Amino acid sequence: MAGGADRCGRPTERNWQAGIVRIFGKGRHRPSASWRQATDRAFTLIGDGRYEDAGALLTRAADLEPWLSESWFNLALLHKFRHDWEQARAAGLRAVALLDRDTGAPDWWNVGIAATALQDWPLARRAWQAYGLKVPGPATDSGEPLGMDLGSAAVRLSPEGEAEVVWGRRLDPARIEVLSIPLPSSGRRWGEVVLHDGVPHGERSTAAGHTYPVFDEIELWAPSPVPTWVVLLEAASEADRDALEQLASDAGFAAEDWSSSVRLLCRMCSESRMPSDEGDGEHLDPHDHSEPGHPGPLGHRTDGQLWVPERECGIAAPAALVRGLLDGWVADSPDSRDWRDLEEVC
Secondary structure (H helix, E strand, O other): OOOOOOOOOOHHHOOOOOOEEEEOOEEEEOOOHHHHHHHHHHHHHHHOOOHHHHHHHHHHHHHHOOOOHHHHHHHHHHHHHOOOHHHHHHHHHHHHHOOOOOOOOHHHHHHHHHHHHOOOHHHHHHHHHHHOOOOOOOOOOOOOOOOOOOOEEEEEEOOOOOOEEEEEEEEEOOEEEEOOOOOHHHOOOOOOEEEEOOOOOOEEEOOOOOEEEEEEEEEEEEOOOOOEEEEEEEEOOHHHHHHHHHHHHHOOOEEEEHHHHOOOOOHHHHOOEEEOOOOOOOOOOOOOOOOOOOOHHHOOOOOOOOOOOEEEEEEEOOHHHHHHHHHHHHHHOOOOEEEEEEEEOO
């Protein structure tokens, strides 16, 4: 449904336009033709997933122009694609050592991602500050950067597979805590923390006019011990459905009505600026490529009715608690609520 990640600032073009690269206060000619050819070929191979062959070419380019920050930035990017964080950190540090500007360089952002993956918090702090971000706490603090207050965002889980966009809370510039309940096909759970890439790949807008970026997941950073369940509900009204979601939230966990929150999008729609709350009730979202009248992951539209009592619901809760939550929900209004077919799916 969705495509692969945008890459953070194709570095191969950055100084070709300028014609001059400065290092240690001296002017140098732009990169050699051999450097450009090796780098161009390497990024073509990266696009084809041939990372080993690309690595050989980028290593050759770094040998040809070791004074050029782009040589090391390109290698850092390659190691990021391969999730080789030790090598990404090492190449990234060589790149930033050769920079000719103080703040805002994407080289620092990629160093920050590698440092976060390795939990090298002093370097992560240094990277975000060098990029130009404010990091709470003293500069000498060696702990995890907390309280950056970056707000909400969406993250595309498994961008190279059965991609799924979910909502989350940004912990820092490279991590998001998943607050939606992902579908089991993603292999992710509510409450997990994922490492994400630096450049948004799409947007989601709300009816209130707020716009949120969509980042692509790189890898799982911290797993969640809370399993995901799917259950079929009979909820006579939206208020009945809302009562279950509130009950789960009050218990410290989550429930989500997948029948209304999930829609299937083509790749083009998913990677564009999309409204996040259209398609409910009688309105037919032109970007929704699922089938009308099918609850759950098959579609969130109805056949013209404002409410369909049968709902497919995801629940994130421990095994010892989930049935008690559902039974308690039914006991509060037995005439309008029921559940069946509870199954652990992730």
